[in-house]
Amino acid sequence: MSVEADLPLASPRSIRWSRRRASLAETGRRIRKDRLAVIALLVLIGFVLLAIITPWITDRADFNAINTGNNPTNQPPNGDYLLGTDRYGRSVALQLMWGARVSLFVGFVATVLTIVIGVLIGLAAGFFGGWIDALLMRITDWFLVIPFLPTAIVLAAVLERSLWTVVLVIGITSWPSSARLVRSQVLSVRERLYVDRARALGAGRLHIVGRHILPNVTPLILASATLAVPISILTETTLSFLGLGDPTSISWGGMLDQAQQSSAVTAGHWWYYLPPGIAIMLVVLAFTIFGRALEEVLDPRLRAR
Amino acid sequence: MSVLELRDLHITYRTEGGDVPAVRGVNLTLERGDTVGLAGESGCGKSTIAAAVLRLLPKGTNVSGQVLLEGEDVYAMKPGRLRAVRWTSAAIVFQGALHSLNPVRRVGHQIAEAIRLHAPHGSAAHHTDARVGELLERVGLPAERAQHYPHQLSGGQRQRVLIALALACEPKLLIADEPTTALDVMVQAQVLALLEELQRDHGLSLLFITHDLSVLTHTCEKLAVMYAGRIVEQGPSQTVFNSPEHPYTRALAASFPTIGDPASRMNPRGLAGDPPDPSALPSGCPFHIRCDVATPECTTLDVALRDVVSPGAAPGRSAACVHVGVARV
Amino acid sequence: MRAGFVIRKCIGAISTLAFVVVFNFFLFRIVNRDPVNSMFRGRNLKPEKLAELRRKFNLDGSKWDQFVAYLRQLLHGDLGYSLKGFRPVATVIGETLWPTVLLVGTSTFLAMIGITIGYRAGWRRGSKFDTTATSLSMLTYSMPEFWIGMVFLGLFSAKLGWFPVGGLEDPGSHATGLTKWLDQLHHMLLPATVLGLAYVGEYMIVARSAMIETLNEDYLQLARAKGMRDDEVRRRHAVPNARLPVVSLSAINFGFIFGGAIAVESIFSWPGIGQATYLAVRGPDLPMLQGLFLLISAGVILANLVADVLYGKLDPRVAGR
Numbered sequence: 001m002s003v004e005a006d007l008p009l010a011s012p013r014s015i016r017w018s019r020r021r022a023s024l025a026e027t028g029r030r031i032r033k034d035r036l037a038v039i040a041l042l043v044l045i046g047f048v049l050l051a052i053i054t055p056w057i058t059d060r061a062d063f064n065a066i067n068t069g070n071n072p073t074n075q076p077p078n079g080d081y082l083l084g085t086d087r088y089g090r091s092v093a094l095q096l097m098w099g100a101r102v103s104l105f106v107g108f109v110a111t112v113l114t115i116v117i118g119v120l121i122g123l124a125a126g127f128f129g130g131w132i133d134a135l136l137m138r139i140t141d142w143f144l145v146i147p148f149l150p151t152a153i154v155l156a157a158v159l160e161r162s163l164w165t166v167v168l169v170i171g172i173t174s175w176p177s178s179a180r181l182v183r184s185q186v187l188s189v190r191e192r193l194y195v196d197r198a199r200a201l202g203a204g205r206l207h208i209v210g211r212h213i214l215p216n217v218t219p220l221i222l223a224s225a226t227l228a229v230p231i232s233i234l235t236e237t238t239l240s241f242l243g244l245g246d247p248t249s250i251s252w253g254g255m256l257d258q259a260q261q262s263s264a265v266t267a268g269h270w271w272y273y274l275p276p277g278i279a280i281m282l283v284v285l286a287f288t289i290f291g292r293a294l295e296e297v298l299d300p301r302l303r304a305r
Numbered sequence: 306m307s308v309l310e311l312r313d314l315h316i317t318y319r320t321e322g323g324d325v326p327a328v329r330g331v332n333l334t335l336e337r338g339d340t341v342g343l344a345g346e347s348g349c350g351k352s353t354i355a356a357a358v359l360r361l362l363p364k365g366t367n368v369s370g371q372v373l374l375e376g377e378d379v380y381a382m383k384p385g386r387l388r389a390v391r392w393t394s395a396a397i398v399f400q401g402a403l404h405s406l407n408p409v410r411r412v413g414h415q416i417a418e419a420i421r422l423h424a425p426h427g428s429a430a431h432h433t434d435a436r437v438g439e440l441l442e443r444v445g446l447p448a449e450r451a452q453h454y455p456h457q458l459s460g461g462q463r464q465r466v467l468i469a470l471a472l473a474c475e476p477k478l479l480i481a482d483e484p485t486t487a488l489d490v491m492v493q494a495q496v497l498a499l500l501e502e503l504q505r506d507h508g509l510s511l512l513f514i515t516h517d518l519s520v521l522t523h524t525c526e527k528l529a530v531m532y533a534g535r536i537v538e539q540g541p542s543q544t545v546f547n548s549p550e551h552p553y554t555r556a557l558a559a560s561f562p563t564i565g566d567p568a569s570r571m572n573p574r575g576l577a578g579d580p581p582d583p584s585a586l587p588s589g590c591p592f593h594i595r596c597d598v599a600t601p602e603c604t605t606l607d608v609a610l611r612d613v614v615s616p617g618a619a620p621g622r623s624a625a626c627v628h629v630g631v632a633r634v
Numbered sequence: 635m636r637a638g639f640v641i642r643k644c645i646g647a648i649s650t651l652a653f654v655v656v657f658n659f660f661l662f663r664i665v666n667r668d669p670v671n672s673m674f675r676g677r678n679l680k681p682e683k684l685a686e687l688r689r690k691f692n693l694d695g696s697k698w699d700q701f702v703a704y705l706r707q708l709l710h711g712d713l714g715y716s717l718k719g720f721r722p723v724a725t726v727i728g729e730t731l732w733p734t735v736l737l738v739g740t741s742t743f744l745a746m747i748g749i750t751i752g753y754r755a756g757w758r759r760g761s762k763f764d765t766t767a768t769s770l771s772m773l774t775y776s777m778p779e780f781w782i783g784m785v786f787l788g789l790f791s792a793k794l795g796w797f798p799v800g801g802l803e804d805p806g807s808h809a810t811g812l813t814k815w816l817d818q819l820h821h822m823l824l825p826a827t828v829l830g831l832a833y834v835g836e837y838m839i840v841a842r843s844a845m846i847e848t849l850n851e852d853y854l855q856l857a858r859a860k861g862m863r864d865d866e867v868r869r870r871h872a873v874p875n876a877r878l879p880v881v882s883l884s885a886i887n888f889g890f891i892f893g894g895a896i897a898v899e900s901i902f903s904w905p906g907i908g909q910a911t912y913l914a915v916r917g918p919d920l921p922m923l924q925g926l927f928l929l930i931s932a933g934v935i936l937a938n939l940v941a942d943v944l945y946g947k948l949d950p951r952v953a954g955r
């Protein structure tokens with residue numbers, strides 16, 4: 001072994017890393033060629049920055065000053081209130097900025113949970129095979145067939161109202177498709193020769209999963225995660241609209257709920273319900289466009305198209 | 306009038322990575338009843354020619370030169386005329402019978418469809434059905450197979466269905482594009498025998514495309530060997546196979562064991578290297594990199610196909626190689 | 635098609651339904667330890683009253699006893715009592731069934747126009763038609779369906795006054811026959827369009843990629859070689875194959891439309907299962923919600939079963955096995 005260290009050859013580890021760096025650079029290069037994907041990424045970065053700086057440039061306490069004399073209610077957009085005010089006289093623009101934090105937070109964290117559950121179950125099913133696979137896939141099929149949103153609604157309804165409930169509910173209802181994806185990838189990677197070779201060399205199961213299978217499925221997981229974020233955001237919006245969100249924080253779905261409760265639509269208070277919807281649309285659209293571009297680059301089956 | 310004539314045919318695919326010249330100046334003539342074999346490695350352009358005859362190349366592909374079917378230029382036809390000519394003047398036995406048949410349609414339906422497309426209006430359904438049964442029996446399948454779906458048939462049976470399908474409109478020219486590649490040896494021999502028999506009985510012209518030179522010498526009178534989009538050698542098939550002139554043909558022929566000669570079987574001489582990338586062909590003769598008799602002039606000089614006149618050479622042969630003897634002017 | 639195939643699919647559907655029943659019990663009796671408490675949160679009921687309510691809702695006794703009692707009730711079609719007026723859940727749901735069947739059926743039909751658009755877009759991939767259809771699909775996909783409902787309601791009902799602001803028919807109307815029918819149609823047009831619009835893109839994308847999958851198949855080349863017109867090749871050879879993935883995904887989409895109906899019905903005050911769910915969530919009226927979830931799941935499972943059987947009919951390779 002010491003002989004190897006003396007040779008001017010690159011170690012397997014450094015070869016692996018330089019390969020990964022190269023493929024990352026290649027991914028970046030391909031994405032950059034897609035104009036629309038670049039715009040989408042910029043929009044996303046804009047929203048994330050907005051969500052991050054909001055606590056520094058605004059005061060959350062402004063929401064508590066409701067229905068006082070100097071807070072006019074249901075005001076259309078004007079110089080003081082860029083997007084007008086709601087029925088309690090709170091600034092819609094301010095709510096929109098704080099809402100971005102909740103929507104993006106739930107979108108990201110719920111997606112991470114979804115992917116973690118999906119990867120664990122998919123890896124287990126694909127790797128162990130046999131009855132474990134059969135059982136896990138049966139459960140996956142059940143979750144795929146039962147309607148996603150009603151399930152999320154009843155789950156949220158029986159649990160305590162909080163942001164973490166929303167995250168948990170999305171995680172529990174959204175994992176099956178990523179489990180399926182990971183399982184099929186594991187099966188195809190497992191068929192490839194080098195895993196057999198690793199096993200012949202006496203590699204343990206964990207080693208095979210960590211060194212050979214996970215690195216191979218990571219790109220696809222990444223692409224599907226990017227496409228799962230907008231679904232999480234839309235689900236959070238719907239749950240909040242139905243009154244199942246966190247009552248103590250403001251989210252875009254919660255704003256739409258408030259607008260609905262105050263009959264903003266029939267009263268013609270468009271500034272109340274248009275901005276949150278447009279914000280949701282922009283974020284979801286940007287994630288979808290970027291995710292599809294990423295998928296096209298990372299999934300060799302789609303690249304030919 | 307020739308059944309098929311290719312005149313200085315050039316075909317260039319347009320891809321994202323740039324233009325790929327797949328066929329670079331091919332001349333070929335098939336008279337009535339002719340059987341011509343087109344051989345070469347994958348990527349040499351032989352399947353492109355098959356698709357080009359019926360104008361089936363992907364949109365945007367650049368085609369220059371002429372493809373004449375019974376004297377009529379296929380690339381000058383109006384759409385309606387082109388559709389009428391397809392399958393009646395020339396039909397193709399496609400490779401890969403599993404994928405060429407529609408998996409969700411009964412095979413009889415797929416044969417009947419071709420008949421109906423070209424039948425004069427008002428031909429009765431039971432006539433079509435009878436004709437489908439007749440065609441299936443002609444290729445050695447029971448008429449009831451018409452009710453089967455492709456996945457219910459074996460590979461050999463599917464290939465027979467494809468042949469029956471090609472015969473549906475009694476074409477004058479049959480193009481067989483690697484019809485036996487996916488089959489095992491016994492079935493391969495049966496299908497070949499069937500094709501030969503049909504060709505004889507119907508007086509068909511046959512353009513047989515394959516990478517398997519030994520198959521061609523059996524089935525075809527004439528042989529054309531392609532390399533990098535060009536015909537590099539042409540002549541009567543037995544003589545081309547037994548005493549090849551072009552170094553490429555020689556290497557190709559040598560890669561097949563001679564039956565009955567254990568020495569050749571134990572010591573097959575393959576061809577080293579890969580066929581050249583059509584989008585980046587080497588200078589001079591495109592074969593010079595893999596050629597064992599290449600000389601410096603081969604790297605700059607690209608010789609066109611010309612008649613072979615060497616002592617003892619059979620008549621009607623031509624080759625595209627600097628080192629092959631030619632007629633003195 | 636073999637009977638064995640259908641039987642296998644039926645067993646699969648029954649197992650899913652059994653899972654939903656267990657899941658339902660688990661949710662409402664185990665995750666939520668004391669449903670009575672959470673239902674009457676903040677109403678300050680006396681302990682005796684709570685105990686009586688627990689007895690009434692079968693919430694006393696061990697979990698196993700409760701489960702057996704729950705199953706026995708289910709088998710008798712008894713879904714328990716709604717907290718609103720203590721009416722049987724089954725009766726309340728029965729009243730809301732027809733409006734939802736009408737609305738979801740119509741919007742599914744509208745959304746399925748997306749399939750035809752998707753086939754054409756995929757067939758002419760990269761064309762102007764394809765780019766336009768794909769962009770519009772992604773746009774509608776990105777909007778929450780109930781928000782589209784709010785925008786449409788604000789524009790076409792509140793501002794322009796073209797459509798009623800909600801409900802199944804004009805209040806106090808005693809019209810019968812065609813007039814009643816037309817009145818309901820007038821009320822349904824906007825919510826059905828909204829739901830249809832929200833999901834047309836999903837169908838379009840699915841059909842488009844299914845079509846693209848088939849584009850390079852050799853049998854299309856063979857059909858062209860036979861002398862078929864391009865549109866015939868698409869209709870007779872490409873579509874029958876592209877239809878297969880579309881059928882199975884349509885069933886899943888049907889579940890999505892059902893989910894979307896919950897918020898959209900509440901926006902348009904459409905007296906269906908969706909609005910009932912919305913009200914049950916707001917209550918909270920847990921027995922009602924439990925019954926609704928069971929019913930919606932059963933509907934979606936049935937739709938999946940139909941899709942599976944249809945798939946077997948459309949693809950000879952599947953059912954033969």
